Amino acid sequence: xxxxxxxxxxxxxxxxxxxxxERLRKVRAGMAEAGVDTLLLNSFANIFYLIGHQTTxxxxxxxxxxxxxxxxxxxxxxxxxxxxxSCSWISxxxxxxxxxxxxxxxxxxxxxxxxAAGRLGxxxxxxxxxxxxxxxxxxxxxxxxxVDATGVVExxxxxxxxxxxxxxxxxxxxxxxxxRAALAAVRAGVTENHVAAAAVSAMxxxxxxxxxxxxTVNSGPRSGIAHTSFKRRVIEPGDTVxxxxxxxxxxxxxxxxxxxxxxxPQARVRAMSDACIGGLEAGIAAVRPGATAGDIERAVGExxxxxxxxxxxxxxxxxxxxxxxxWMEAEIIALKRDDPTxxxxxxxxxxxPALREPRQFAVGCSESVLVTEQGHEVLTALDRKxxxx
Numbered sequence: 001x002x003x004x005x006x007x008x009x010x011x012x013x014x015x016x017x018x019x020x021x022e023r024l025r026k027v028r029a030g031m032a033e034a035g036v037d038t039l040l041l042n043s044f045a046n047i048f049y050l051i052g053h054q055t056t057x058x059x060x061x062x063x064x065x066x067x068x069x070x071x072x073x074x075x076x077x078x079x080x081x082x083x084x085x086s087c088s089w090i091s092x093x094x095x096x097x098x099x100x101x102x103x104x105x106x107x108x109x110x111x112x113x114x115x116a117a118g119r120l121g122x123x124x125x126x127x128x129x130x131x132x133x134x135x136x137x138x139x140x141x142x143x144x145x146x147v148d149a150t151g152v153v154e155x156x157x158x159x160x161x162x163x164x165x166x167x168x169x170x171x172x173x174x175x176x177x178x179x180r181a182a183l184a185a186v187r188a189g190v191t192e193n194h195v196a197a198a199a200v201s202a203m204x205x206x207x208x209x210x211x212x213x214x215x216t217v218n219s220g221p222r223s224g225i226a227h228t229s230f231k232r233r234v235i236e237p238g239d240t241v242x243x244x245x246x247x248x249x250x251x252x253x254x255x256x257x258x259x260x261x262x263x264x265p266q267a268r269v270r271a272m273s274d275a276c277i278g279g280l281e282a283g284i285a286a287v288r289p290g291a292t293a294g295d296i297e298r299a300v301g302e303x304x305x306x307x308x309x310x311x312x313x314x315x316x317x318x319x320x321x322x323x324x325x326x327w328m329e330a331e332i333i334a335l336k337r338d339d340p341t342x343x344x345x346x347x348x349x350x351x352x353p354a355l356r357e358p359r360q361f362a363v364g365c366s367e368s369v370l371v372t373e374q375g376h377e378v379l380t381a382l383d384r385k386x387x388x389x
Contacts (some may be wrong), residue, residue, distance in 0.1 A: 016163075048321055180196050186262070212323055223361055260386075289374060296349070299315075
């Protein structure tokens with residue numbers, strides 16, 4: 001069913017209409033280059049980027065239809081409709097009921113608007129749409145040609161606008177409050193959960209919305225296993241505690257990583273921590289217009305190698321819009337070996353050197369960094385050191 005929005009109800013818009021229209025102009029230029037007549041977006045970060053809709057109902061099917069001419073329209077679950085109207089600048093929505101197949105509603109909508117016969121750009125690389133839905137679209141649309149348009153919107157998201165940068169700066173301040181609270185809470189005898197709760201409470205009190213990812217609080221041997229997090233373990237003397245987190249302000253992220261040692265750290269912990277801090281500082285120094293993503297990875301890696309170490313992973317990634325389960329924009333730019341992507345002002349990265357001794361400990365130190373006309377600006381702010389508790 002078609003639903004027209006009253007513009008006066010769009011009271012939770014994140015940006016002004018002109019910013020959204022400029023984004024739409026850029027995306028349409030990318031569509032033209034890719035030979036796409038109509039773009040179908042299921043990636044929630046891309047939908048948010050173009051129209052501002054945001055929700056906790058990320059598991060629900062959403063499809064933003066972007067024709068080459070005219071305004072975009074959103075196919076959305078009926079339960080999500082009022083929120084979509086409140087957050088978005090667009091005026092047309094098609095609501096699907098829970099007894100309906102949303103992909104069928106999408107194909108009917110395309111046919112009703114004369115958009116089903118052209119070249120349809122779809123996000124084959126997005127986890128937000130299933131292979132079954134893609135097959136269903138292809139079967140239903142018959143003569144339409146489905147073109148993989150993964151990356152069309154992401155290319156526009158690489159460079160942040162001044163308004164986006166302002167939100168990321170605010171997020172960085174809130175993230176700092178969370179990290180300081182976590183470091184104050186870390187001590188022998190408390191649980192990882194206690195530290196995580198301190199961090200989350202501080203960030204929410206300081207103005208964060210629901211976050212793209214829960215804070216990482218890994219202690220002792222558990223910190224030596226990547227992508228574990230707090231799980232009721234009691235922190236003990238001699239542990240290292242890996243802390244990584246990002247608040248969220250208007251859906252923008254600014255991550256930060258630090259490590260605490262419960263008591264004087266072992267020599268190996270200290271040496272690896274020094275390598276991470278040195279690598280971070282070398283990576284930051286390499287950030288400037290005209291440098292490449294690979295240059296940053298190489299700068300970090302050279303410090304590792306000087307210490308006789310190797311991380312075996314990228315040095316960081318683009319950041320900006322964040323929805324669960326991640327604050328990363330690694331699909332947009334990853335700071336990996338030999339990557340030729342040229343840095344330009346307005347790009348923002350999380351540079352995150354981290355090293356582990358498997359099942360023993362982890363160390364790391366990170367910052368969120370903006371590329372500026374003059375070089376770079378570090379957005380997060382906290383002493384770069386191994387915190388001894």
